[in-house]
Amino acid sequence: MPDTDDRCETLCLHPEAITRAREALADEEALFDAAELFRTLGDQGRVRILTALSAAVLCVCDLAEILAMSQSAVSHHLRLLRAAKLVRPRKDGKNVFYSLDDEHVRLLFRTALDHVREE
Protein backbone atom coordinates (compact mmCIF):
# COMPACT_ATOMS: atom_id res chain seq x y z
CA MET A 1 0.00 0.00 0.00
CA PRO A 2 1.58 3.31 -1.01
CA ASP A 3 1.79 5.87 1.73
CA THR A 4 0.19 8.78 -0.05
CA ASP A 5 -0.40 10.49 3.24
CA ASP A 6 3.05 11.86 3.87
CA ARG A 7 3.91 14.36 1.22
CA CYS A 8 6.35 17.20 1.00
CA GLU A 9 5.56 19.89 3.52
CA THR A 10 6.17 22.39 0.80
CA LEU A 11 5.99 21.02 -2.73
CA CYS A 12 9.23 21.67 -4.50
CA LEU A 13 7.86 23.04 -7.74
CA HIS A 14 5.39 25.40 -9.28
CA PRO A 15 1.88 23.95 -9.49
CA GLU A 16 2.02 24.23 -13.27
CA ALA A 17 4.87 21.72 -13.40
CA ILE A 18 2.85 19.34 -11.28
CA THR A 19 -0.12 19.83 -13.57
CA ARG A 20 1.92 19.19 -16.69
CA ALA A 21 3.33 15.99 -15.18
CA ARG A 22 -0.15 14.83 -14.21
CA GLU A 23 -1.44 15.47 -17.71
CA ALA A 24 1.40 13.46 -19.24
CA LEU A 25 0.33 10.51 -17.08
CA ALA A 26 -3.30 10.69 -18.14
CA ASP A 27 -3.35 7.82 -20.62
CA GLU A 28 -2.69 5.09 -18.07
CA GLU A 29 -3.60 2.24 -20.37
CA ALA A 30 -1.10 3.27 -23.04
CA LEU A 31 1.62 3.65 -20.41
CA PHE A 32 0.83 0.20 -19.06
CA ASP A 33 0.96 -1.28 -22.55
CA ALA A 34 4.26 0.46 -23.26
CA ALA A 35 5.73 -0.96 -20.05
CA GLU A 36 4.51 -4.41 -21.07
CA LEU A 37 6.13 -3.99 -24.48
CA PHE A 38 9.45 -3.03 -22.91
CA ARG A 39 9.16 -5.97 -20.52
CA THR A 40 8.74 -8.26 -23.50
CA LEU A 41 11.88 -6.75 -25.04
CA GLY A 42 13.78 -6.94 -21.76
CA ASP A 43 15.11 -10.45 -22.09
CA GLN A 44 18.37 -11.48 -23.66
CA GLY A 45 16.87 -14.50 -25.38
CA ARG A 46 14.12 -12.48 -27.03
CA VAL A 47 16.54 -9.72 -27.98
CA ARG A 48 18.69 -12.30 -29.71
CA ILE A 49 15.69 -13.84 -31.47
CA LEU A 50 14.57 -10.46 -32.78
CA THR A 51 18.11 -9.59 -33.83
CA ALA A 52 18.39 -12.81 -35.80
CA LEU A 53 15.00 -12.18 -37.40
CA SER A 54 16.07 -8.66 -38.33
CA ALA A 55 18.69 -10.24 -40.58
CA ALA A 56 16.76 -13.19 -42.01
CA VAL A 57 13.43 -14.98 -42.01
CA LEU A 58 13.94 -18.14 -39.97
CA CYS A 59 12.01 -21.16 -38.81
CA VAL A 60 11.82 -22.19 -35.16
CA CYS A 61 14.30 -24.98 -35.57
CA ASP A 62 16.89 -22.77 -37.23
CA LEU A 63 16.47 -20.19 -34.50
CA ALA A 64 17.03 -22.82 -31.84
CA GLU A 65 20.18 -23.99 -33.55
CA ILE A 66 21.62 -20.55 -34.28
CA LEU A 67 20.93 -19.30 -30.76
CA ALA A 68 21.90 -22.54 -29.02
CA MET A 69 18.59 -22.62 -27.17
CA SER A 70 16.12 -25.47 -26.75
CA GLN A 71 13.21 -25.58 -29.19
CA SER A 72 10.82 -25.31 -26.26
CA ALA A 73 12.43 -22.15 -24.92
CA VAL A 74 12.38 -20.57 -28.37
CA SER A 75 8.70 -21.40 -28.83
CA HIS A 76 7.79 -19.94 -25.47
CA HIS A 77 9.62 -16.73 -26.33
CA LEU A 78 8.00 -16.57 -29.76
CA ARG A 79 4.62 -16.86 -28.10
CA LEU A 80 5.27 -13.67 -26.14
CA LEU A 81 6.69 -11.92 -29.19
CA ARG A 82 3.59 -12.86 -31.20
CA ALA A 83 1.32 -11.54 -28.47
CA ALA A 84 3.23 -8.25 -28.57
CA LYS A 85 2.85 -8.08 -32.39
CA LEU A 86 6.61 -8.02 -32.74
CA VAL A 87 6.92 -11.10 -34.95
CA ARG A 88 4.66 -12.71 -37.52
CA PRO A 89 4.49 -16.45 -38.26
CA ARG A 90 4.08 -17.95 -41.73
CA LYS A 91 3.31 -21.62 -41.86
CA ASP A 92 4.94 -23.69 -44.59
CA GLY A 93 4.41 -27.42 -44.33
CA LYS A 94 5.84 -28.70 -41.10
CA ASN A 95 7.80 -25.53 -40.52
CA VAL A 96 6.78 -22.12 -39.23
CA PHE A 97 8.84 -19.20 -40.47
CA TYR A 98 9.02 -16.06 -38.37
CA SER A 99 9.75 -12.51 -39.48
CA LEU A 100 9.65 -9.11 -37.81
CA ASP A 101 6.14 -7.71 -37.83
CA ASP A 102 6.83 -4.00 -38.39
CA GLU A 103 9.47 -1.31 -38.39
CA HIS A 104 8.94 -0.22 -34.79
CA VAL A 105 11.13 -3.04 -33.57
CA ARG A 106 14.05 -1.97 -35.70
CA LEU A 107 13.76 1.62 -34.53
CA LEU A 108 13.52 0.55 -30.89
CA PHE A 109 16.64 -1.56 -31.26
CA ARG A 110 18.59 1.10 -33.11
CA THR A 111 17.75 3.64 -30.44
CA ALA A 112 18.56 1.25 -27.59
CA LEU A 113 21.89 0.29 -29.12
CA ASP A 114 22.73 3.96 -29.71
CA HIS A 115 22.02 4.61 -26.05
CA VAL A 116 24.07 1.78 -24.59
CA ARG A 117 27.00 2.48 -26.91
CA GLU A 118 27.28 6.22 -26.37
CA GLU A 119 28.89 6.24 -22.93
Place this chain on the structure above:
Amino acid sequence: MPDTDDRCETLCLHPEAITRAREALADEEALFDAAELFRTLGDQGRVRILTALSAAVLCVCDLAEILAMSQSAVSHHLRLLRAAKLVRPRKDGKNVFYSLDDEHVRLLFRTALDHVREE
Protein backbone atom coordinates in the same frame (compact mmCIF):
# COMPACT_ATOMS: atom_id res chain seq x y z
CA MET B 1 21.41 -26.64 -20.32
CA PRO B 2 20.36 -26.03 -23.92
CA ASP B 3 20.08 -29.12 -26.05
CA THR B 4 22.19 -28.03 -28.99
CA ASP B 5 22.53 -31.61 -30.08
CA ASP B 6 19.19 -32.09 -31.72
CA ARG B 7 18.90 -29.82 -34.69
CA CYS B 8 16.83 -29.83 -37.84
CA GLU B 9 17.61 -32.80 -39.98
CA THR B 10 17.68 -30.46 -42.92
CA LEU B 11 18.10 -26.82 -42.07
CA CYS B 12 15.19 -24.84 -43.41
CA LEU B 13 17.06 -22.04 -45.08
CA HIS B 14 19.94 -21.14 -47.30
CA PRO B 15 23.27 -21.07 -45.50
CA GLU B 16 23.65 -17.40 -46.36
CA ALA B 17 20.57 -16.56 -44.28
CA ILE B 18 22.06 -18.45 -41.36
CA THR B 19 25.32 -16.60 -41.81
CA ARG B 20 23.61 -13.21 -41.91
CA ALA B 21 21.71 -14.04 -38.73
CA ARG B 22 24.89 -15.14 -37.00
CA GLU B 23 26.66 -11.95 -37.99
CA ALA B 24 23.83 -9.82 -36.62
CA LEU B 25 24.31 -11.57 -33.27
CA ALA B 26 28.05 -10.94 -33.16
CA ASP B 27 28.09 -8.03 -30.70
CA GLU B 28 26.83 -10.01 -27.73
CA GLU B 29 27.72 -7.37 -25.17
CA ALA B 30 25.69 -4.67 -26.90
CA LEU B 31 22.72 -7.02 -27.20
CA PHE B 32 22.97 -7.86 -23.52
CA ASP B 33 23.11 -4.18 -22.62
CA ALA B 34 20.13 -3.43 -24.86
CA ALA B 35 18.13 -6.17 -23.16
CA GLU B 36 19.10 -4.72 -19.78
CA LEU B 37 17.97 -1.28 -20.91
CA PHE B 38 14.60 -2.64 -22.02
CA ARG B 39 14.27 -4.52 -18.75
CA THR B 40 14.81 -1.26 -16.90
CA LEU B 41 12.08 0.33 -19.00
CA GLY B 42 9.79 -2.66 -18.54
CA ASP B 43 8.13 -1.61 -15.32
CA GLN B 44 5.00 0.45 -14.96
CA GLY B 45 6.39 2.46 -12.08
CA ARG B 46 9.51 3.47 -13.97
CA VAL B 47 7.54 4.20 -17.13
CA ARG B 48 5.36 6.56 -15.13
CA ILE B 49 8.37 8.21 -13.51
CA LEU B 50 9.99 8.81 -16.90
CA THR B 51 6.73 10.07 -18.35
CA ALA B 52 6.36 12.57 -15.52
CA LEU B 53 9.96 13.68 -15.96
CA SER B 54 9.40 14.12 -19.69
CA ALA B 55 6.92 16.85 -18.82
CA ALA B 56 8.69 18.55 -15.91
CA VAL B 57 11.79 18.49 -13.74
CA LEU B 58 10.71 17.09 -10.39
CA CYS B 59 12.16 16.24 -7.00
CA VAL B 60 11.78 12.82 -5.42
CA CYS B 61 9.10 13.96 -3.05
CA ASP B 62 6.97 15.50 -5.78
CA LEU B 63 7.33 12.33 -7.84
CA ALA B 64 6.17 10.22 -4.92
CA GLU B 65 3.14 12.42 -4.43
CA ILE B 66 2.17 12.72 -8.09
CA LEU B 67 2.55 9.00 -8.70
CA ALA B 68 1.04 7.94 -5.36
CA MET B 69 4.06 5.79 -4.59
CA SER B 70 6.15 5.57 -1.44
CA GLN B 71 9.31 7.67 -1.35
CA SER B 72 11.32 4.51 -0.88
CA ALA B 73 9.91 2.83 -3.97
CA VAL B 74 10.54 5.95 -6.04
CA SER B 75 14.14 6.14 -4.83
CA HIS B 76 14.78 2.49 -5.65
CA HIS B 77 13.41 3.02 -9.15
CA LEU B 78 15.46 6.18 -9.63
CA ARG B 79 18.56 4.25 -8.67
CA LEU B 80 18.00 1.86 -11.58
CA LEU B 81 17.17 4.71 -13.93
CA ARG B 82 20.37 6.51 -12.95
CA ALA B 83 22.42 3.37 -13.53
CA ALA B 84 20.90 3.12 -17.01
CA LYS B 85 21.76 6.78 -17.70
CA LEU B 86 18.10 7.53 -18.28
CA VAL B 87 17.75 10.24 -15.66
CA ARG B 88 20.13 12.79 -14.18
CA PRO B 89 20.01 14.12 -10.61
CA ARG B 90 20.68 17.72 -9.63
CA LYS B 91 21.08 18.41 -5.97
CA ASP B 92 19.61 21.58 -4.55
CA GLY B 93 19.69 21.89 -0.79
CA LYS B 94 17.76 19.07 0.78
CA ASN B 95 16.08 18.20 -2.49
CA VAL B 96 17.27 16.26 -5.51
CA PHE B 97 15.70 17.20 -8.80
CA TYR B 98 15.59 14.66 -11.58
CA SER B 99 15.38 15.21 -15.31
CA LEU B 100 15.62 13.00 -18.38
CA ASP B 101 19.23 12.42 -19.31
CA ASP B 102 19.03 12.42 -23.12
CA GLU B 103 16.69 12.25 -26.09
CA HIS B 104 16.89 8.48 -26.53
CA VAL B 105 14.26 7.97 -23.85
CA ARG B 106 11.77 10.20 -25.60
CA LEU B 107 12.28 8.43 -28.91
CA LEU B 108 11.96 5.02 -27.28
CA PHE B 109 8.70 6.06 -25.63
CA ARG B 110 7.29 7.64 -28.77
CA THR B 111 8.04 4.50 -30.74
CA ALA B 112 6.66 2.19 -28.07
CA LEU B 113 3.45 4.20 -27.78
CA ASP B 114 3.10 4.26 -31.55
CA HIS B 115 3.39 0.49 -31.55
CA VAL B 116 0.90 -0.25 -28.81
CA ARG B 117 -1.62 2.21 -30.23
CA GLU B 118 -1.58 1.08 -33.85
CA GLU B 119 -3.60 -2.10 -33.52
Place this chain on the structure above:
DNA sequence: TCCATATATGAACACGTGTTCATATGTCGA
Protein backbone atom coordinates in the same frame (compact mmCIF):
# COMPACT_ATOMS: atom_id res chain seq x y z
C1' DT C 1 24.32 21.91 18.48
C1' DC C 2 20.00 19.55 17.93
C1' DC C 3 15.96 18.37 15.38
C1' DA C 4 13.11 17.94 11.34
C1' DT C 5 13.10 17.03 6.55
C1' DA C 6 14.64 14.89 2.03
C1' DT C 7 16.82 11.21 0.01
C1' DA C 8 19.27 6.78 -0.28
C1' DT C 9 19.90 2.06 0.80
C1' DG C 10 19.96 -2.71 2.92
C1' DA C 11 17.16 -6.74 4.37
C1' DA C 12 13.21 -9.54 3.92
C1' DC C 13 9.40 -11.18 1.59
C1' DA C 14 5.94 -12.00 -2.02
C1' DC C 15 5.37 -12.38 -6.69
C1' DG C 16 6.32 -12.79 -11.65
C1' DT C 17 9.07 -15.10 -15.10
C1' DG C 18 12.33 -18.15 -17.86
C1' DT C 19 13.76 -22.65 -18.15
C1' DT C 20 13.20 -27.66 -18.55
C1' DC C 21 10.50 -31.82 -19.03
C1' DA C 22 6.71 -34.09 -20.75
C1' DT C 23 3.28 -34.20 -23.93
C1' DA C 24 -0.12 -32.61 -27.41
C1' DT C 25 -1.04 -31.12 -32.18
C1' DG C 26 -0.25 -31.16 -36.91
C1' DT C 27 2.09 -32.36 -41.26
C1' DC C 28 4.73 -35.04 -44.50
C1' DG C 29 6.42 -39.42 -46.32
C1' DA C 30 6.33 -44.45 -46.66
Place this chain on the structure above:
DNA sequence: TCGACATATGAACACGTGTTCATATATGGA
Protein backbone atom coordinates in the same frame (compact mmCIF):
# COMPACT_ATOMS: atom_id res chain seq x y z
C1' DT D 1 -2.54 -45.60 -41.80
C1' DC D 2 1.50 -45.28 -39.29
C1' DG D 3 5.76 -43.24 -37.88
C1' DA D 4 9.01 -39.44 -37.85
C1' DC D 5 9.54 -34.69 -37.47
C1' DA D 6 8.39 -29.58 -36.41
C1' DT D 7 6.06 -26.77 -33.36
C1' DA D 8 3.18 -25.46 -29.41
C1' DT D 9 1.90 -25.68 -24.72
C1' DG D 10 1.08 -26.94 -19.73
C1' DA D 11 3.20 -28.00 -15.21
C1' DA D 12 6.84 -27.49 -12.04
C1' DC D 13 10.71 -25.32 -10.29
C1' DA D 14 14.47 -22.05 -9.60
C1' DC D 15 15.58 -17.45 -9.88
C1' DG D 16 15.22 -12.44 -10.37
C1' DT D 17 12.74 -8.35 -8.96
C1' DG D 18 9.52 -4.79 -6.80
C1' DT D 19 7.69 -3.58 -2.61
C1' DT D 20 7.79 -2.43 2.31
C1' DC D 21 10.04 -1.55 6.63
C1' DA D 22 13.78 0.09 9.08
C1' DT D 23 17.58 2.84 9.10
C1' DA D 24 21.54 5.67 7.44
C1' DT D 25 23.16 10.05 5.47
C1' DA D 26 22.92 14.79 4.63
C1' DT D 27 21.16 19.42 4.64
C1' DG D 28 18.81 23.48 6.56
C1' DG D 29 16.62 25.88 10.36
C1' DA D 30 16.01 27.04 15.33
